Amino acid sequence: MARFGMALDTTKCVGCMDCVVACKTENQVPEGFNRDWIAYQTDGLYPTLHMEIRSERCNHCDQPPCVECCPTGASHVEDFGKIVLVTENECIGCKACVASCPYEARFINPKGYADKCTFCNHRVEQGLDPACVSVCPTHCMTFGDLDDPQSAVSRQLAARRHHALKPDAGTEPRIFYLT
Amino acid sequence: MTELVLTRHNAMIDPLLHAWGWEIPVYLFLGGLIGGTMMITGYILLKGRHRENSCVCSVLPLVGLALLSVGMLALFLDLEHKLYVWRLYTTFQFSSPMSWGAWILLLVYPALAVAWLVRLPAFLRVGQVGRLADALAESPRAIWAIGYVNLALGGMLGIYTGVLLSSLGSRPFWNSALLGVLFLLSGLSAAAAFVHMIAWDRTERELLARADNIFISLELVTLMLFLTGLLTSGASHQAAAALVLGGPFTAVFWVGVVGLGLVIPLVLQSLAVTHRTLHSAIVPVMVIAGSLVLRFVFVYAGQYSHWL
Numbered sequence: 001m002a003r004f005g006m007a008l009d010t011t012k013c014v015g016c017m018d019c020v021v022a023c024k025t026e027n028q029v030p031e032g033f034n035r036d037w038i039a040y041q042t043d044g045l046y047p048t049l050h051m052e053i054r055s056e057r058c059n060h061c062d063q064p065p066c067v068e069c070c071p072t073g074a075s076h077v078e079d080f081g082k083i084v085l086v087t088e089n090e091c092i093g094c095k096a097c098v099a100s101c102p103y104e105a106r107f108i109n110p111k112g113y114a115d116k117c118t119f120c121n122h123r124v125e126q127g128l129d130p131a132c133v134s135v136c137p138t139h140c141m142t143f144g145d146l147d148d149p150q151s152a153v154s155r156q157l158a159a160r161r162h163h164a165l166k167p168d169a170g171t172e173p174r175i176f177y178l179t
Numbered sequence: 180m181t182e183l184v185l186t187r188h189n190a191m192i193d194p195l196l197h198a199w200g201w202e203i204p205v206y207l208f209l210g211g212l213i214g215g216t217m218m219i220t221g222y223i224l225l226k227g228r229h230r231e232n233s234c235v236c237s238v239l240p241l242v243g244l245a246l247l248s249v250g251m252l253a254l255f256l257d258l259e260h261k262l263y264v265w266r267l268y269t270t271f272q273f274s275s276p277m278s279w280g281a282w283i284l285l286l287v288y289p290a291l292a293v294a295w296l297v298r299l300p301a302f303l304r305v306g307q308v309g310r311l312a313d314a315l316a317e318s319p320r321a322i323w324a325i326g327y328v329n330l331a332l333g334g335m336l337g338i339y340t341g342v343l344l345s346s347l348g349s350r351p352f353w354n355s356a357l358l359g360v361l362f363l364l365s366g367l368s369a370a371a372a373f374v375h376m377i378a379w380d381r382t383e384r385e386l387l388a389r390a391d392n393i394f395i396s397l398e399l400v401t402l403m404l405f406l407t408g409l410l411t412s413g414a415s416h417q418a419a420a421a422l423v424l425g426g427p428f429t430a431v432f433w434v435g436v437v438g439l440g441l442v443i444p445l446v447l448q449s450l451a452v453t454h455r456t457l458h459s460a461i462v463p464v465m466v467i468a469g470s471l472v473l474r475f476v477f478v479y480a481g482q483y484s485h486w487l
Contacts, residue, residue, distance in 0.1 A: 037187035071277035072266040090266050093259025095198040102349035102486045107189040112260035169486040
């Protein structure tokens with residue numbers, strides 16, 4: 001069974017927010033909320049500066065704290081691609097998962113349940129890429145099976161330097177940033 | 180130097196996480212207090228001292244039932260998807276302290292109710308309930324069982340309120356197993372103070388005041404060990420400790436929790452139990468208020484803390 005993940009090339013990302021708009025449109029994300037977003041990180045002091053632009057979202061961690069703390073099992077790891085999902089009509093809106101996520105990738109949908117990136121599982125099941133990946137004008141995102149060494153994402157990760165976000169939190173995230 | 184700009188601005192998440200408001204600290208405080216009252220009631224029952232005219236056996240379980248209902252109401256008010264609350268009771272999630280808590284709370288109600296039956300007031304001792312209460316009061320085995328169940332469930336309830344936070348490892352301020360012990364001790368201390376405040380029997384008041392001194396002392400030690408744990412851990416945990424060591428929660432922590440909630444009551448109560456000053460209601464009120472402020476500081480500061 002696949003274990004989906006993503007590689008994002010920070011040397012290509014220009015922070016155009018097409019991925020953000022695509023996600024909102026595809027998933028009808030409520031106004032005022034985002035399932036994915038852009039981070040602009042600047043390190044150093046002028047004139048010695050380094051900037052990294054990243055498209056961020058739920059990391060679909062291998063050790064997801066949001067799933068472990070869920071009192072009803074609404075937050076779960078789907079068999080299909082090991083995607084972390086929320087079953088809306090099982091969620092009581094206790095917000096434990098919101099507090100448990102080191103990436104703060106979750107929010108409470110105005111309808112009351114916990115909401116977050118689904119890796120567009122409805123598209124992936126049809127063999128399509130997630131909406132954010134499919135619209136990226138610089139093709140900086142690669143989505144695929146991390147357990148398949150021949151997948152495009154696995155080959156990129158094998159060939160390029162990369163880092164994950166907050167690895168010290170120990171959740172084993174599956175979104176990687178190529179540098 | 181690092182500057183991070185996000186385009187995200189989700190409610191309750193940005194700029195700083197604030198998912199849990201007043202409801203959760205109030206619930207955690209009441210949960211701890213009820214856990215403490217159950218342990219004290221359980222201890223008195225196990226010791227066979229329920230025959231004495233103590234408020235622990237006759238009033239405390241009833242107060243526990245009332246406070247538990249208030250606590251569960253606070254918990255319910257915090258839920259965002261309220262109509263689905265019943266989902267808690269169609270499953271048991273082993274890895275989720277909240278699921279453990281939901282089931283523990285369900286057991287706490289009958290345990291408190293049965294403990295209350297032991298010293299049921301005479302005017303309620305009628306019909307089948309009256310016969311059951313009489314039978315319980317005459318059976319040492321039943322008293323022992325009720326005492327043991329209350330002691331165990333009270334301990335579980337007190338510890339779980341801490342574990343609820345400490346299990347969320349992505350919040351460095353909460354990420355210490357000492358939280359379970361700290362909240363249990365704080366609950367025990369608040370419960371002892373509560374009995375000290377309402378008991379009509381002088382011996383009982385003295386006993387609980389002495390016990391409270393021990394609980395407060397242990398709580399102070401646990402609190403210092405908790406801070407030591409954070410300060411000797413990694414950068415994220417040290418930054419979390421800084422929230423109460425110079426950061427935005429410093430004043431309320433040292434004045435409200437440590438000073439007014441622990442040290443000053445300990446000093447005053449030590450003087451009172453050694454008969455150098457008179458007992459007063461001020462000390463228990465300070466202890467109980469300090470216990471509530473402790474929950475507020477922990478819930479709010481914990482949400483501020485994050486992995487660097």
